[in-house]
Amino acid sequence: MTSKVGKEIDGWCTHCKLVLTHTIEAAVNGKITRVHCNTCRGQHAYRAAAPGAKTTPSRGASSARSRAATASARRVDPAATLASQYASLLRGRTAAQAQPYSTTGRYKVSELIAHPTFGLGAVTGERDSVKIDVLFPDGPRVLVHGRS
DSSP: OOOOTTOEEEEEETTTTEEEEEEEEEEETTEEEEEEETTTOOEEEOOSSOTTOOOOOOOOOOOHHHHHHHHHHHOOOHHHHHHHHHHHHHTTOOGGGOEEOOTTSOOOTTOEEEETTTEEEEEEEEEETTEEEEEETTEEEEEEOOOO
16 A cells, blocks of 8 residues: 555645645554645644535445436526526517617616617616616626616
């Protein structure tokens, strides 16, 4: 078995109170016992994780198929979410109802605007007196309004 002494490892530094890179100074029966922090140069007993940090228990082996199915079930396509939100905001409304966008115009939440570059959008929120959030087909944007 090769010696671990002199090699680097990430561990909890009791002086810095962070997980940092340490150099191994002593190992007994293959278990790391003493390290020194490469940041503060403090020497202390090796701690793998922060005190109170939860360690996740092993769930056992699983097949590649079950891991792939679980991962794909958790994945949410942000583009699809935005597209469905955009469609729901425009439901029952037409482009003819949209006001042409102008930095001097005033817009309220749920109004439709026709922007010369971004296209048809729906006002989703007001950040302050001069900024509004607008959802366009390609995603959300912040636009100015009410300028004199």
